[in-house]
Structure formats: structure tokens, C-alpha cells
Amino acid sequence: MCTSFFLLVSFWLMVTAAAAQTISGSITNTATQEGLPYVNIGVVGKDLGTVSNESGYYKLVFRADLANDTVRVSSLGYRTRLLTLRELLAQPNVALTPESVPLAEVLVKGKSRFRRTHTLGNTGNSEMATNTLSSNSLGSQVGTVIKLNRQPTKLLNAVFNIARSSPGQVTFRVNIYRLDARGLPTETKLLNRNVIVSSPIVRGPITVDLSADQLVLSEDFFLAIEMIKWVDAAPSGAEFAFSAAVGYSHNEIYYRKGSQALWKRASVGALLAGMQPKLSFYVTVND
Structure with missing residues (x-):
């Protein structure tokens, strides 16, 4: 099984x-x-x-x-x-050619506006099932839809649970994309800077601090991780596997196999009675 x-x-x-x-x-x-x-x-x-x-x-x-x-x-x-x-x-x-990046709109109605801190997304760290990026495909991405409980919501950090990886130093980019009317990832990024993280981690969570971005959202969004560099990977390639699970949640997983490729939805079909894969990516927020 x-x-x-x-x-x-x-x-x-x-x-x-x-x-x-x-x-x-x-x-x-x-x-x-x-x-x-x-x-x-x-x-x-x-x-x-x-x-x-x-x-x-x-x-x-x-x-x-x-x-x-x-x-x-x-x-x-x-x-x-x-x-x-x-x-x-x-x-x-x-x-x-350089062009200006518009600042994200920040809506704050007083200090008491954001009264609780909690997580959104899947926090599991299972090694039974994984979603994998390869060092042979720079620009490949995988991510999940994060649904807000309240609006507006301020992002504090993003966490990616690693099930395993091959030896070497991994560098990736954290991307947050706007969703279209159908709930699919667009090419519009909501972060106003490149968030680049390097890590030799082989198992466990990678936490990325986003508090300085002061990103306040009033819509669901797509949280993705993009492979951009792998130092000392094996000549045949290396793997970076994220924890995953299945369930009845609606945090859909999408992936692309390289820069500018189409986004595709990951699914286990009807074999598990409507259950769908859940990627272990989540965010800590104030709302």
C-alpha cells in the first residue's frame, strides 16, 4: 500500500x-x-x-x-x-530594462486589526508520500493554494517541510502568486522582492521570514518554491522531496517543469474516493 x-x-x-x-x-x-x-x-x-x-x-x-x-x-x-x-x-x-515594481497595498485599521496568530496550510511532515523537484530542472516549481480564514491577513513567514534531499547546497526562490477567477496560479507575483534562500538541510522544516515585506492580503494565494541552484549535485542529478499527504482539503497542488512552463495540477484521480494530495507548505499569519 x-x-x-x-x-x-x-x-x-x-x-x-x-x-x-x-x-x-x-x-x-x-x-x-x-x-x-x-x-x-x-x-x-x-x-x-x-x-x-x-x-x-x-x-x-x-x-x-x-x-x-x-x-x-x-x-x-x-x-x-x-x-x-x-x-x-x-x-x-x-x-x-529595469522597471518599477508597484508596492503591495497595505490595509491596517488600527493595532487591534490583527488579533490572532495561527497557521494556514498543511503542517504535516510525513515521509510516506512526497512531491519532488530535480536539480536537472532549474526553474521548476511546486506549490499549493493557501486559503484565508479572515480578510485581511498579514503574512509572517512561510514554512516548507522537507522529507529528504540529496547531498549538496540547495538554493531556491519563494514565490507568492495571485490566483485567477478559477483559482489557478497566474504569473503575477505578490512579493515585491526576490526571496532567495540557500540551505544544506536534508530533512525537516525550512522557515522563511516574510514579516519585513508587510504583505497584507485579502484574497487566497498560491505559495510556491522554485529550484534555482544546486551546488555539488551528483552528475546524474539530485532530488529535493517535500512532505505530502492526501485528504479532503481544497489546498490544490500545482507544479511546472521549468521556467515559463504551464502550471499543471497534481491529482490522485478518483482512486482514493475523492481524496486529493496535500503538500506540506504552510504560512504563519496574523488576522
Whole structure:
């Protein structure tokens, strides 16, 4: 039962390398000509994407038959660039123009507005079932919908329960996305800065302090973690597995297999009488 259960709720976020080629280049700031770290580069809607390193250098796996497809190059605080894969092949070095990031609206009606502190999301730390990111897929993400109990709600921190990981130093980005009218993740980020965290942890919770962001929300949101770097990973790749479970809650899990890929919903189907996977991501809030 445990083995079948594991196979049902686990997924591997890896890019298929069959018939693939590699393009490399640099992403820079038009104002300073300096390299931009952790920029998302990928074929829109396809599982072919990556993230630039600290110096702005990137390697993108692609297929020649997608030459006319659109590549999106995006980074918080910069104007998004759209170009065809053919254009990127001809000029792999891309410059991004800085643009202002609007501040999130903060609504506070007095000190007594936020009177209780509690958690939202799944706090379990089971190792029986997991959702996994791979070091071979930079820019891959997995996350869960967080539903508010009260409005407005102030975020204090985010917690990600790690079931296991391969050796090495993992660097990831915490993303909080707006949901659309159907409850699906959009590309709109609610944090006004890149929240980058590095950790050698192999098991247990990773807590990320968000109190300085003063993020006050009046809507449900999508909390995700994005793989952007793995130091000393094995040549064949490494795994980073998050605790998960199944239940009747409605904190839906979505994942994408690379930068700019489509969001897909994780599901165990009808095999467990309507029960769905729950990812062990949660937030501490004041409301």
C-alpha cells in the first residue's frame, strides 16, 4: 500500500533531453551592463526552461522544431522580453530594462486589526508520500493554494517541510502568486522582492521570514518554491522531496517543469474516493 501510494502522489519535474540541443548566453541589465542573477528563461507553455546563475549566465535546452515558438525572459523588477527561439539562437545575449515594481497595498485599521496568530496550510511532515523537484530542472516549481480564514491577513513567514534531499547546497526562490477567477496560479507575483534562500538541510522544516515585506492580503494565494541552484549535485542529478499527504482539503497542488512552463495540477484521480494530495507548505499569519 505504501509503495503504491508513493507512486500515485509523487512526480518528477525533469526535462526530457531526447533530440534536444543547448543554447547558452548571458542576461544583463541595460542600465549597468551587469549580469542579472536568477532570471527565468524558457519556451512559453513548454517544459523547456532554466534560470540564469549569479552572473547572469544561462544554458537552455531546446528542440529545433520549436524555432518559431516564443521564449519569455522575465525577472522581478525588469520589463519582460518576448522573442522567438530562432531570434534567441541568433542573439543569445539578452538585456532587460529595469522597471518599477508597484508596492503591495497595505490595509491596517488600527493595532487591534490583527488579533490572532495561527497557521494556514498543511503542517504535516510525513515521509510516506512526497512531491519532488530535480536539480536537472532549474526553474521548476511546486506549490499549493493557501486559503484565508479572515480578510485581511498579514503574512509572517512561510514554512516548507522537507522529507529528504540529496547531498549538496540547495538554493531556491519563494514565490507568492495571485490566483485567477478559477483559482489557478497566474504569473503575477505578490512579493515585491526576490526571496532567495540557500540551505544544506536534508530533512525537516525550512522557515522563511516574510514579516519585513508587510504583505497584507485579502484574497487566497498560491505559495510556491522554485529550484534555482544546486551546488555539488551528483552528475546524474539530485532530488529535493517535500512532505505530502492526501485528504479532503481544497489546498490544490500545482507544479511546472521549468521556467515559463504551464502550471499543471497534481491529482490522485478518483482512486482514493475523492481524496486529493496535500503538500506540506504552510504560512504563519496574523488576522
